[in-house]
Amino acid sequence: MASTIIFYCLAAIILICALLAVTTKRIMRAATYLLFVLFGTAGLYFLMGYTFLGAVQVMVYAGGVVVLYIFALMLTGRKDVKDNEKASIAKKMAAVCASLGAAAILLFVMLTHKFINDGGLLSAPAEPTGEQATSITQIGQMMVDAGHNGYLLPFEAVSVLLLACIVGGLLIARKR
């Protein structure tokens, strides 16, 4: 019961903030609303008992991505105070295509996925079970496991990607 109430509160926050993020005219406000959406998602993870995933969500998105956005917006000028310029037709078309594509993919995944608690849209979500949640020890061992279900290769691939980013950043920032 309690988790159902909290779930609907979080869902409402996520939906409203997502709508506000795309309808607001000011870009910094959009970044802030996006942050609330990401917090709501983290809240959903905590509700399901995936504390690690929730903390990663807060750390990576609140501490990383949104701070990066805000830094970039602060550094790239303040033209956005009253941004009334009309978007060109090509931009509008691209926006419509992107949103339609994203909607199609999301609907496809949602309609074909077999949800465990399949009692229609208005049924209560499953109660959180703390014991079933993956422990940090398991996650750590899977991350460096080269065996059948291990994640060593993707883990190393991501670190190569990060290294490439660092080298690229140094190349841009280097003083000649």
Place this chain on the structure above:
Amino acid sequence: MYNFKIVTDWFHSLLTGVMPEWLAIGIECLIVLLFIILLYATLAIVLIYMERKVCAFFQCRIGPNRVGKWGLLQVFADVFKMLTKEIIKMRQSDRLLHDLAPYFVLVASFLTFACLPWHEGVQILDFNIGVFFFIAVSGIGVVGILLAGWASRSKYPIIGAMRSGAQLVSYELSIGMTMLTMIILCGTMQLSEIVNQQAELGWNIFRGHIPAVLAFLIYMVAGNAECNRGPFDLPEAESELTAGYHTEYSGMGFGFFYLAEYLNLFICAAMAATIFFGGWAPLHIVGLDGFNAVMDYIPGFVWFFGKTFFIVFLLMWIRWTFPRLRIDQLLSLEWKYLMPISMINIVLMALVVTLGLTL
């Protein structure tokens, strides 16, 4: 030692006896919220008074001594003054974000505050990823500071916010690294487990000897920078930037930043006490059984507050002793010295733990 969990369990069963569980949990959440807010406000008042007195004594002054005995009511008077101040609205600012920004800083501070283990069984948030959650939610504060600077639409707040953002993001790395060092020693991220372990085996700073002391020193420097306190108080360097990112705030908007700053000092010190000095765990010396028995009679929260306020005093001592750094010195201190040292320290700690050299 008395485990406080008996009391909370008794209260929970009392409530669930007369009402459904979700209502009982709701009421318990409200009580916990009230408890946090009260403790938060009380500690802020104590810390502000302590800061003013300690600062005064370091500068050979007397400090507040007119309002009440030894100036004890000075902070209350300041709070009332702040509550009655006019809230200034600026034409060019983004009102929504301007009003919202202090709450980000405050929420980050509240969430980290809730992670602290006060006593055996007295802990509000206790996950199996406690330390990681602590680091993650402390990152929310940066967003608030950046938004405060941006939404004020004035040059000093923007410079202050940029400096603060760069400083907080950099020094978070050192905090994370030193905490990782201690997690290697403990083998767990759960804060209650970390303290329980230290109550049994001795404080981490003795168990981990050289790497633990190194980690503690790095943590003190980085923690001081995370709290935006001198010698790292560049974001609000009053002689250059008037007040940094909160220049344009008046009344309680400024009050919230001020409150969060002092509580962050407390949280930083309390975390140091928890992961290095054993939280509520009493001091035990191997071989002196009589001494250990006497130490066990002192309740855990007294130990916790004693250690925390000792570290708070150390941080204040540093603040009022050293002159302010320049921004490039500040960033090179982190990236060229503290980061490499803490990385080597992690390897050292891993070696110490795997070779079984812990005390």
